[in-house]
Amino acid sequence: MALELFSLAGKTALVTGGSQGIGLMISRGLVQAGAKVFVSSRKANACEAAAAELAEFGDCEALPGDVSTPAGIAALVADLQQHTDKLHIVVNNAGTGWAAPLEDYPDSAWDKVLGLNVKAPFNLTVACLPLLRSAASHADPARVINLGSIEGFRTQQVENYAYATSKAANHHLTRILAQRLAPEQITVNTIAPGPFPSKMMAVEFEQRQDVYEAANPMGRVGQPDDMAGIAIFLASKASSYITGQVIAVDGGFSTAPW
Numbered sequence: 001m002a003l004e005l006f007s008l009a010g011k012t013a014l015v016t017g018g019s020q021g022i023g024l025m026i027s028r029g030l031v032q033a034g035a036k037v038f039v040s041s042r043k044a045n046a047c048e049a050a051a052a053e054l055a056e057f058g059d060c061e062a063l064p065g066d067v068s069t070p071a072g073i074a075a076l077v078a079d080l081q082q083h084t085d086k087l088h089i090v091v092n093n094a095g096t097g098w099a100a101p102l103e104d105y106p107d108s109a110w111d112k113v114l115g116l117n118v119k120a121p122f123n124l125t126v127a128c129l130p131l132l133r134s135a136a137s138h139a140d141p142a143r144v145i146n147l148g149s150i151e152g153f154r155t156q157q158v159e160n161y162a163y164a165t166s167k168a169a170n171h172h173l174t175r176i177l178a179q180r181l182a183p184e185q186i187t188v189n190t191i192a193p194g195p196f197p198s199k200m201m202a203v204e205f206e207q208r209q210d211v212y213e214a215a216n217p218m219g220r221v222g223q224p225d226d227m228a229g230i231a232i233f234l235a236s237k238a239s240s241y242i243t244g245q246v247i248a249v250d251g252g253f254s255t256a257p258w
Helices: 021-032 044-054 070-081 107-135 161-184 202-215 224-235
Strands: 012-016 036-040 060-062 089-092 142-147 186-193 246-249
Touching (some): 012 021, 012 107, 044 060, 070 107, 089 107, 107 142, 107 161, 142 161, 142 224, 161 246, 186 224, 224 246
Parallel strands (some): 012 089, 036 060, 089 142, 142 186, 186 246
């Protein structure tokens, strides 16, 4: 019974930005828990490579797409509908950042970062609603899992002005959508990672991973299983009664004293 609570057998998932970093960690976890996972990203080659890697653990297919525009989202969902008539899980992981000094911070950074980190999750969720509704039930709701960041609720030294703002907006968008979609048996929650090995953190880790480890109460940075575990939980029956939550996965970093 306990293992069945966390099983994703028979479920279908779409993971954007799923070919690398945190998205790949999540995709691997969902596949290993029994879900059929469609890995999506802009680069078809990266999608195909990730899907081939994950197919060793279960059912995974590449579904390239660009979620940065409404047209790209429409095309991605239309492609998805050729493969399935139900979507149990959508993971809005695709995102971007932009760091620059305060007085040099460009207006274009706000458009790009808020577009991909806030507008895209909203637009993709709305576009997937027919598929999510087909999968939803009182016993086991459909799931929307957004990717936020601990930068959405605490300040950092890195000058990621648009990124941090976008993640705070992402967190509140989760709460709003959760309230709106709960009557339709669709839950909406956010994973807010702390430092994890990813393309976005590659330079930081190369220069000062030891600093991040020393500042963390648990003395380390996140590992793939840490991310896979929370994703499996939020996608499984074990979390059926949880919605509108922003869950930090950071080893206590966001609650550590300054």
